Structures are given as structure tokens and as C-alpha cells.
Amino acid sequence: MSVRFLLDGTIHELTDVDPTMTVLEMLRYRLGRTGTKEGCAEGDCGACTVVVGELDGSTIKWRSLNACILFVPMIDGRALRTVESLGGVHPVQREMVARHGSQCGFCTPGFVMSLYGRSIGASGTADTPVADVIAGNLCRCTGYGPILAAGEAITPAPTEDSETVAALRSLKRPTPLILSYNDPLAGIERRWIAPHSADQLAGILVENPNAHIVAGATDVGLWITKQHRMLETIIWIGDIADLAWIDEDDRGVTLGAGVRYVDAHAALARLHPDLGELVRRIGGLQVRSSGTIGGNIANGSPIGDMPPALIALGATLTLRRGDTRRTIALESFFQRYGAQDRAEGEFIEAVHIPRPDPATIIRIVKLSKRFDSDISAVCGAFALTVVDGMVTGARIAFGGMAGTPQRASAAEAVFTGQPWKETTVEQAAEALARDYTPLTDVRGSSAYRLTVAANLLRRLWIEQSNMAEPTSMLDAALG
Numbered sequence: 001m002s003v004r005f006l007l008d009g010t011i012h013e014l015t016d017v018d019p020t021m022t023v024l025e026m027l028r029y030r031l032g033r034t035g036t037k038e039g040c041a042e043g044d045c046g047a048c049t050v051v052v053g054e055l056d057g058s059t060i061k062w063r064s065l066n067a068c069i070l071f072v073p074m075i076d077g078r079a080l081r082t083v084e085s086l087g088g089v090h091p092v093q094r095e096m097v098a099r100h101g102s103q104c105g106f107c108t109p110g111f112v113m114s115l116y117g118r119s120i121g122a123s124g125t126a127d128t129p130v131a132d133v134i135a136g137n138l139c140r141c142t143g144y145g146p147i148l149a150a151g152e153a154i155t156p157a158p159t160e161d162s163e164t165v166a167a168l169r170s171l172k173r174p175t176p177l178i179l180s181y182n183d184p185l186a187g188i189e190r191r192w193i194a195p196h197s198a199d200q201l202a203g204i205l206v207e208n209p210n211a212h213i214v215a216g217a218t219d220v221g222l223w224i225t226k227q228h229r230m231l232e233t234i235i236w237i238g239d240i241a242d243l244a245w246i247d248e249d250d251r252g253v254t255l256g257a258g259v260r261y262v263d264a265h266a267a268l269a270r271l272h273p274d275l276g277e278l279v280r281r282i283g284g285l286q287v288r289s290s291g292t293i294g295g296n297i298a299n300g301s302p303i304g305d306m307p308p309a310l311i312a313l314g315a316t317l318t319l320r321r322g323d324t325r326r327t328i329a330l331e332s333f334f335q336r337y338g339a340q341d342r343a344e345g346e347f348i349e350a351v352h353i354p355r356p357d358p359a360t361i362i363r364i365v366k367l368s369k370r371f372d373s374d375i376s377a378v379c380g381a382f383a384l385t386v387v388d389g390m391v392t393g394a395r396i397a398f399g400g401m402a403g404t405p406q407r408a409s410a411a412e413a414v415f416t417g418q419p420w421k422e423t424t425v426e427q428a429a430e431a432l433a434r435d436y437t438p439l440t441d442v443r444g445s446s447a448y449r450l451t452v453a454a455n456l457l458r459r460l461w462i463e464q465s466n467m468a469e470p471t472s473m474l475d476a477a478l479g
Contacts, residue, residue: 001179003072006079006167007031017072018181019192019234020224024048024067027082035083035109036067039138041225043069043218043287044373046137049110051117053079055168060161063124063262063289064117066136069221070290071214073179073192074238077171079164081116083109092116095150103141111137114285115151121158124262124285135372136284176200176239186230194236198243198320198349204235206322209344211235215258216290218283219299243294243349252355257294257348264293271313272356274364278309281366284373294348297333300340300404303376303443307334307405309364311397312381315353321346337403360385360393363460367452369443376400377443380456384415391415391424396457401436401449410434411457425461429454 002015014026024041027033027050039047043066050067052075053060060079086093092115095101102108111134118125118133125133130151131144139147179192193211195201205211211233214220223229237243243258246267253267261279265288269276282288282296282305296306297317307330315330321343330351333341342348356362361384368374378400385393394415396408410431418424438449 001177003076003177003179004171005075005077006164006171008081008085009163009167011167011171014072016181017179018183019071019073019179019190020231021072022068022221022225023050023065023070023072023075023080026072027067033082033084037106037109038068039107039110041068042222043283044136044138045107046110046114046134046284046286047107049113049117049137049286051081051113051120051122053081053164053168055165055172058165060164060168062117062120062122064114064122064286065290066221066286068225069217071192071217071221071234071236073177073194074217074236076177076194077168077173077239079168081113083112086112086116090116090119091154092119092150095153096147099146099150099153101142101146101150107137107139107141111139111147115147115154117285118151119154119156121156123260123289124265125156128285132280133285136286183230188230188232190231191233192236193233194239196239196241198240201235201237201240201243201347202320202322205347206345208233208235213237213295213298213347215292215295216260216287218287218291219295219301237292250355252353254350254352255293256350257298258292259294260290260292261288268353271353272362272364274362275309275313278305278364278366278379281368281372282306287373293351297330297351298340298342298348300334300338302337302402302404303379303400304405305366305376305379305399308379308397308399309381310351310353311405311407312364312383312395313353313356313362314383314395315351317348318350318352319346320349325349331397331405331407334404334406356383357385359387361460361464363456363463365456365459367456375443378449378452378456380453382457382460384420384460386420389420391418391420396428398436398453400443401438401453406436408432408435420464422461422465425457429457432457 002013004013027036037047039045048067053062114134177194181190214236237258243256245256247254265279296304311331364381367378381397383395394412399405411428414428414431438446440446
């Protein structure tokens with residue numbers, strides 16, 4: 001099979017495609033579209049931003065994505081737009097010129113494409129401040145002021161595009177995309193399989209238990225661009241609609257494992273505002289438009305932002321192998337660094353997050369060197385149930401403090417059955433040293449991590465006791 005996609009109204013078909021060739025490589029070296037730049041090759045700087053559209057019923061859902069970690073088969077059956085697609089005359093480009101939004105110019109195409117995505121109503125941009133839309137784009141020259149002004153000058157105006165809809169319908173595949181590529185350097189055959197349903201995925205995984213499942217490639221993409229790993233069999237779940245559903249009811253929120261962060265944001269924010277704020281800070285918009293909640297969990301990173309919050313809220317996972325399903329508590333999924341409770345051929349099918357009890361105090365805090373689009377040094381999540389001044393239940397979890405996202409069992413034990421008062425909080429804060437022995441790395445020392453984890457508990461007490469002024473710049477700005 002070949003990869004087929006729509007670029008500026010023209011269908012392109014690529015044969016003999018390396019499944020891990022990035023869209024950035026394809027654009028620059030096969031199609032000569034050099035406006036898309038490589039700045040970091042890890043989805044962090046936004047210089048390679050492109051806009052990709054896929055059919056959503058009778059309309060097109062557009063997403064701003066990082067081309068540097070987007071594999072070419074992931075745009076099969078989709079529409080692709082680059083900075084060249086705008087022809088130099090788009091209102092975003094005119095405003096960038098008029099407001100001096102470019103100096104050296106290297107990052108400019110990425111900013112233009114992020115703002116262009118906002119102008120056409122791309123996912124995650126509706127009612128979103130310009131600063132949030134471009135948080136995944138970095139510039140060393142302009143100070144962002146002119147770029148923000150250019151973005152503010154453009155009124156978003158989503159448009160219907162019947163010709164593009166018709167073209168994408170003609171590209172729709174009745175059967176899964178399967179690619180085979182004989183790698184002359186590695187001397188192996190590499191495969192790409194894109195099932196259309198969870199049932200197909202279950203069957204394929206049983207037959208290929210050592211295959212790598214890819215959702216958004218926001219982590220696996222770095223295996224290729226930074227570690228130069230050779231993956232033999234890749235199973236991509238981006239075409240599986242029955243892994244991309246969201247269900248909200250009185251009991252909570254249940255998400256298919258393939259739901260992208262940009263699509264889950266609103267439902268999670270309704271579950272609790274802190275959860276919505278955490279999602280807003282998980283990478284830039286391009287990362288949230290590609291990355292999935294199931295992928296973040298399955299990756300098992302000790303500094304993944306979502307697992308500590310979901311653990312504190314009592315989330316469970318549905319795991320599936322073939323036709324067999326089982327449900328486990330999220331915290332038990334993480335066994336040790338690099339190891340999860342997942343059998344060969346088994347995959348995460350869904351995540352369920354219970355709706356918090358109104359009596360539960362919830363606080364979720366991410367600490368990182370850079371406020372936006374950065375990896376956590378420490379991520380803490382607290383869910384304390386207080387009834388008549390007594391703590392009747394405590395769930396506390398941290399990321400960045402151990403080899404996995406982990407509950408603070410000693411601190412929880414201190415709280416449970418004790419009065420909600422400062423001395424109890426202080427004892428729980430001290431107990432964190434029994435729960436965790438953090439590593440020292442580039443994001444923080446072991447002592448720093450223990451100190452800030454304890455201080456987050458103390459801050460929770462101060463906030464809930466109304467004893468101080470707002471404890472963060474964001475809180476101060478809001479009120």
C-alpha cells in the first residue's frame with residue numbers, strides 16, 4: 001500500500017515509505033517545502049508546525065501539529081497545510097508583517113501556522129487566548145508582544161470547505177492501512193498497521209504482542225529523532241473511532257484510551273477546574289492536539305503529568321487482551337520504573353475517573369522551570385475528604401518523586417481519621433520523606449523535590465484556611 005494525503009487540493013501518493021519518516025523530513029526533502037523548519041526535533045519549539053485536517057462527519061476537524069514527530073503514515077487520508085499553503089497573502093501573514101512580528105524569521109512559519117489554525121477554528125482554539133495558542137511556539141528574538149498583537153488582530157472564522165470534504169471522502173480507506181518497508185540500513189522489514197476498530201486492534205496485538213502501539217507519537221517520535229531507534233512493527237490507533245469516545249454522567253467521566261488531550265480538556269475541566277488547568281499546561285497546543293490520555297498512562301513515565309492527578313481522583317483502567325477485559329486501579333498499573341501491569345498483547349481500552357464528592361478538597365499543582373510547555377519537576381495531587389472537621393479519606397499522589405507515579409501512603413495514613421488542622425498537615429508533610437526518595441536530575445535535586453512536595457501540602461492548608469493572600473501569580477491575577 002501507499003500513503004495518500006491531500007496537500008493544497010492535490011492528492012499526493014507516496015510509495016515505499018519508511019513508517020517512521022517524519023512529515024518534516026517528507027516536506028523538506030521530498031516535496032521541497034522548506035518553510036517548515038526543524039528547531040528541536042522533539043515537539044517543543046513549534047518551528048515545524050503544520051495544520052492537518054481529518055473528516056469528522058460532514059465537516060473537517062483541523063489540528064495544529066508538530067511535523068518533526070508526526071510520522072508520514074499518520075496523515076494518510078488527511079489534508080495537510082503548510083506555510084506555503086497560505087501564499088504569503090493570508091491575513092495572519094499580513095498582520096505579522098504589519099506588526100513586526102518577525103526578526104530572524106526562523107520560527108515565524110511555525111507561529112504563522114499556529115495562528116492560522118486558530119483563524120480557522122482548529123481543535124483547542126475556540127475561546128482560547130492567543131497566548132495559549134502559541135505557548136508551544138518558541139521565539140528568541142521578538143519578545144512575543146508583536147506576535148500576540150498579530151494574533152489578536154485576527155477574528156477566527158471557521159469556513160466550510162466542500163471540495164476538501166469531497167476529496168477526503170475519496171481517500172477514505174475501507175480496510176486498514178498496512179505498510180511494509182525493507183530498511184536497507186538496519187537489514188530488517190518494518191511494518192505499519194493502522195486498524196479501524198478496537199476489535200481489529202485486539203486481534204492484531206495477540207498476533208504481534210511485541211509491536212509498539214503509537215497514538216500521538218509525542219514520545220515515540222523522540223525515540224526516532226533523538227535515540228535513532230529502529231522499530232520493526234508499529235500499530236497506530238489514530239484511525240480507531242471506538243477508542244476516541246468520551247462519556248460524562250453523574251458517576252464521572254470515562255474516556256477511550258485514544259482520546260486526545262485537546263478533545264478531553266473540556267470534560268476534564270468540568271470534572272474539576274484544577275484538572276482542566278493541568279491539561280492546559282501539558283505541552284503546547286500541538287502536543288495536546290496529538291497526544292492521548294491512554295498513551296500518557298501506557299508510557300509509564302515517572303514525570304507524566306496526568307497519572308498523579310488521576311490516581312488521587314481514584315481512576316481505574318480497563319485493560320483488554322483479545323476478548324478478555326479486566327479493570328484495575330490506576331495506581332496498581334505502575335509497578336516500577338519502566339514496568340506496568342500489562343500482559344503481552346494487552347492494551348488500555350478506557351480510563352474511568354469518578355466524580356469527586358462535594359466534601360472532597362482537591363488541589364492539583366504542576367511545578368516546572370518554565371510555566372508553559374515544560375516537563376514537570378514535581379506534580380502533586382491531593383484529594384482530602386473532610387466531614388465535620390475530620391479527615392475521613394485521603395488520596396495523595398506525586399509525579400517526579402519516584403520511579404513511577406506513586407501514592408503517598410504514609411502521609412495519607414497521618415491524615416485519615418485526624419482533625420483537619422495545621423498540626424495534622426505538618427505531620428503529613430514530614431511523612432512524605434518516608435514515602436519518597438527522589439532522584440536528583442536536571443529538573444531538581446532530591447532535597448528540592450522533598451521540600452516542595454511538603455510545601456505543597458502546607459500551601460493547601462493555607463489556601464483552604466483562608467489564612468493568606470493568593471499563593472500563586474495565577475491565583476492573584478484571577479482575584
